[in-house]
Amino acid sequence: MNTLAAEAIGNPALNLAIFASFVVVTLVFVIRASKTNKSAADMYTGGAAFTGRQNGVAISGDYLSAASFLGIAGAIALTGYDGFLYSIGFLVAWLVALLLVAELLRNTGRFTMADVLAFRMRERPVRTAAATSTLVVSFFYLLAQMAGAGGLVALLLNITNRGGQSLVIAAVGALMIAYVLIGGMKGTTYVQIIKAVLLILGAGLMTVWVLASYGMNFSELLGDGAAAGASLDPGAKYGVSGTTKLDFISLALALVLGTAGLPHILMRFYTVPTAKEARKSVVWAIWLIGLFYLFTLTLGYGAAALVGPERIAAAPGAANSAAPLLAFELGGTLLLGVISAVAFATILAVVAGLTITASASFAHDIYASVIHK
Template sequence: MTGNHQSLALMLFSVFVAVTLGITTWVSRNRRGSAEEFYAGGRLFSPMENGFAIAGDYMSAASFLGISGLIALYGYDGLLYSVGFLVAWLVVLFLVAELVRNCGRFTLADVVAARMRERPVRIAAGTSSVTVSVLYLVAQMVGAGSLVALLLGRTGEAAQAWTVVGVGALMIVYVSLGGMRATTWIQIVKAVLLLGGTIALTVLVLIRFHGDFDRLLTTAADRSGHGPAFLAPGLAYGGDWTARLDFLSLGLALVLGTAGLPHILSRFYTVPTARAARRSVVWSIGLIGGFYLMTIVLGFGAAAIVGPDTVRASNAAGNTAVPLLALDLGGGADSTGGTVLFAVVAAVAFATILAVVAGITLASSASVAHDLYASLRRRRGTPRSEVGVARIAAVGIGVAAIALGLLARDLNVAFLVGLAFAVAASANLPVLLYSLFWRGFTTRGAVWAVYGGLIPALVLVALSPVVSGSPGSLFPGVDFQYFPLQNPGLVSIPLGFLAGWLGTVTSAEEPDAAGHAETEVRSLTGAGAV
């Protein structure tokens, strides 16, 4: 990339970082320092504002960079990520949004602990939430590294490493100083920027093909080298039984995982009522749905205009397909238009990553402070001490995410997010649904549901081709691959539900009928909700 690319993109990066740091500083000077302010932004956001923030939190580097890259490389099979990510919101809307807002205060554990013995349940749910959040953070770090490595050319590996460190440092600042209110406004700004940039690129792609989507698909198929197979199922997940089971596992994880993501669940607490939470989800579905439809155009546009070989040569996982597409649409590498469009898209993608990592870090640090720290102390800490612990936890989580991001920097970001979704669906979703809908659910069942999904999911990932035994794995030089699937969801999600059922039916503890009745009334009516 030329010096003009670097200078303009870095200037736009700097403008966004300066604006968001300004928001964070302003909010930190006007905060009350309460737990409700730090964790939930004072519950002062409107449904539209929260809907934009949810969309900003959800439309991550996996969506903008990873999915488009997978479509550019694998055609129809890459498109399945867009479908899975969007359909998942129906589960959120109809099953959890209002109920979670009515039953909890700040975290997933609040919902489960409402009718259980708090200490074991909070420790289990807090551990799971932090694990899922760190896995999700790694994907964002990898996206940031891929983007800036492309921007800075030959200094790719060093640029990637320093970018991961820089993103980690910024997210620590956002969370520790501004809390939920600053994070929410950063996500709203980012959602507007991302949607604007995506609309502009989609229009330019369609103009290039004179609005003929069929011609776009035909050109993409011809240039892919696979012909009509590029537009049919099976290029990535076809063939033997292992690939087909991997597809089923991925689809199950994507559809069920969103309802168990800690940073998505925490967004329902930033509005004053359950009705507002439901309306927030409706707003977010509209924004997210439009966005994912446009990623399909961008992915096939990158295949048709840039070509899968060029995308793969830039980044083997396809993470740079959209920036390369913007460069070509603007007129090429040596043109002013290409330079400007590339810089704008790179800045928007970088803004996307910064906003998402801030939301995830806040949710995970809240779990550490509100669930783990508060449960492990013999005496309940004050809200102010919890907030202090949350800020310290943000630093530790940031450091862990930086280290793992450096390790996994050659993997596709959408694929990494698929792993996080699988763990969320295995560990968090079973305990959440059982707590809300099963009258006989017990404390042992809750703890077993969490660990019965979390541990198998992590073990199966460790024994999968993702970690060892293949050229594209984290440790290609060793082989301890015993589980053939890349995504563990097909096995670990049923195990989570099974463990919760087994723990409940083998428990000597009598179910808390009064506690369930109170939780049921609160979840359905909002009576007594905080």
């Protein structure tokens, strides 16, 4: 068995080099996109110039966050079936977005969710409330992404003190602000498309690698994962008591209904020219997101079987370290560097989407429509 401390953390330069390569490539796209930004519509919606397929890939890049890649794999590795409930809920939520939100939002809005609400209501109070809601949701969503970034940095670079992690988190935030300021929605969209492709390919590679190590025998993989502690039966986390069962109901409602209200997801429906393209975007997103969440099942049980829940829980970042540890176990330092760079790309793309959403909401809904009107 590989020893993480001796090999992976001993090569932080490789991890940084792979991550820096991604940053350089995406910055090139962002700078090129900035040259076509001529108006507010270009800045906030990319001029509604993206196709349904492009926007669907970008939506999957915006939606598949650090929680999806790092968190769900770790939850499955530690709690088994109950951890997979997150994958199911996150995917089913897109049916609500497809049937109730995408087309109507594209037909009635312009830049933000507040445009829809202000269509038939008093503008100033509605925009103030909607913008406040958007900023609060974006803030707490950002906290989760930055927690993932801190855990990943602690694992890769052996930065265990809070001060060092805080500096890296601040650097990630500054980089995302630069992405948004330079490229606007067009630049952000290209970052999200690149990230979605890398994430799905990376997760797919690890999935095939795990299955190959078991001779493509998925049942044997599940058996070893269950023997290591990742239960195949429901209830390991949410069936212990009456309170945890209520927690499960609350979680299910939040997962299924919450996606349709995420401001950075709603804003993506304005980047296509028609309602038909918005609907097509969701269909593409459902297929890509569904494929990725199928991968998380194999990754989670693979981490339990090949790495072990005890080792995952003891590592920096705890559950968030399951996917990087599995990558190290499969392919050593090189695969760890690649997958960790993909995880960082995941964080960067989602933070970029949240940043432009929050800035658009403040500038368009509060500054332009309330303060200076």
